[in-house]
Amino acid sequence: MLEIKNLHAGIEGNEILKGIDLKVNAGEVHAIMGPNGSGKSTLAQVLAGREGYVVTEGEVTYNGKNLLDLATEDRAREGVFLAFQYPVEIPGVSNTNLLKTALNEIRKYRGEEELDTMEFLSLIKEKMKLVELDQKFLSRSVNEGFSGGEKKRNEIFQMAVLQPKLAILDETDSGLDIDALKIVANGVNKLRSKDNATILVTHYQRLLNYIVPDFVHVLYNGKIVKSGGKELAFKLEELGYDWVKNGKSEEVVNH
């Protein structure tokens, strides 16, 4: 589904990603961990197509297409979804309005009929249940005045409605209380299928108890320095990032 080869990217002349290689197949969940500032959000934003980030080297193929050639909105319409680490507030625009516009744009792009109001409402009712989101959030302005946790839950709600093929969740677990974490994880799990894939950016092994990843990668200083199965996350939790830094990881593993 997604293949990243030797990706170098930066912003304002600073190289942040320094040669990323990553392959994600349909049906897989990949967790990306790594210390603050290592480039996790940058990777997410580059994949989503944020303006200002410049790719200097490498390529990204998504379902056979050159992802980097697609406009931001077309990437979304092709099924790439980013749950933001810091969801943006849009005053005066209701959650419903945003979702209806987004969904219909995506459907139009795919040559599908627009949903009428009734169909749309029954869809969002169903998805609201999935993330146990209260009705009142539908008419409120997008993220405006939402608590940190509510914003994150709203991202997953949007994801549920838009049904992406490739979901990138940037620290969706930070700021969630235990119950919310379970609800969000549960939502993500229910949306998992053999046809879609998820990239989870997280700092905490805790999330991976609920959403069990197929692979865990450690991003450090703009590079993936270690990859493994879900047990890698436990090791990180136990030993911290020091053992993956400076190529010392092998030593530690051999202890």
Place this chain on the structure above:
Amino acid sequence: MSSTEVSKIEELANKEYKYGFVTDIETDSLPKGLNEDIIRQLSVKKNEPEFMLEWRLKAYRHWLTMKEPHWANVQYSPVNYQDLSYYSAPKKKPTLKSLDEVDPELLEVYKKLGISLDEQKRLTGVAVDAVFDSVSVATTFKDKLNEMGIIFCSFSDAVQNHQELVKKYLGSVVPYTDNFYAALNSAVFSDGSFAYIPKGVRCPMELSTYFRINAANTGQFERTLIVADEGSYVSYLEGCTAPIRDENQLHAAVVELITLDNAQIKYSTVQNWYPGDKEGKGGIYNFVTKRGACRGVNSKISWTQVETGSAITWKYPSCILQGDNSIGEFYSVALTNNRQQADTGTKMIHLGKNTRSTIISKGISAGRSQNSYRGLVKIAKKAENARNFSQCDSLLLGDKCGAHTFPYLEINNPGAKVEHEATTSKIGEDQIFYLNQRGISTEEAIGLIVNGYCKEVFAELPMEFAVEATKLLSVSLEGSVG
């Protein structure tokens, strides 16, 4: 619109003028120029009573002593008042045979606004064979209004049939001495609308010029007078959301509203006149004096405007809060794009006790446009316990446009409470990215954000108007991105 299209329209306009001049049958025009003689002839043509002529002449003589004002934050080339024709009603627009002859760009806009084919024809001046539905609708409406004693007619009709009311209220809110354009309008106004709501009557439908077919082409000096008698209520809609190509460059209208005890007028405008092309060529100069007087106790006047058209907009719908406990409201969205200029706002004059006013102004500037809010809140000495709340927000799209705020306060009563909030913001790149990431194009994203920003004002518009205004904003913003 390209320059060849502009010259085409000019050509058509000139052609028509020539016809009016040489054909004997069409005696309904006066030569260009302005003097007392022209005004007398105009009054005769309209078969006006003596008092009307006197009033026009007084206004004209006063106008001669006045200078064209230049204090607004707008720039334009001078208007030659002797080069205008002051009576050409009923002015025929150049009649086209089919929509194929109409500027395709304009039709594209109509399509986006979802305007029906018949309506497109009416707006562009294409001859229509079939009788409009709206004609019969209008008649039905009129019967119903008559039953309730509501008068709703053209200003000319009112001068003929309701002289006493006109005499009593005309110029009582905006005297002909008020300003240069009001004086000019008073001297030469051709027609407009008149409404009177009798005591205790709640007008059961929104009154709209749209339904008053006979005054469809009231020209550049329009006059509106609405009187709400004690305990009555009316909601009035002015204009229409479709852009109107009009060869009159200067529009100097006057609107007067009067509410007596416990009465309420809600006046909504959506103005989308031709703004000129991208380089600022052509377009309407919209210099309007709109003012309401809350004469009675507990009365209320509420102005809501969505201004997206015209090359230059210069207007300040205002409220004079005379009656104790009276309320004035002003809700405004003014959007400027390309080379448009708008200087708009309101005046809230508190005279009575416990008077309250609210001002919500949302300015949006794009392209190379200039958008100014200018507002006065005046609390008279005797206006005990007056309250005002003002919120003036400016939104900038791009960095070549300008937003300006000029709030003036004159507080002469120490018990007054006046609050003013102002913000200036830019559409955030992060907001656009967020919406892009949800599959929404940048153009549509800006439309959503801008409409969200205007929500408080749109909430004040009657339902159908609000829907159209939403579409209109998006259409007006087209090409402002990237």
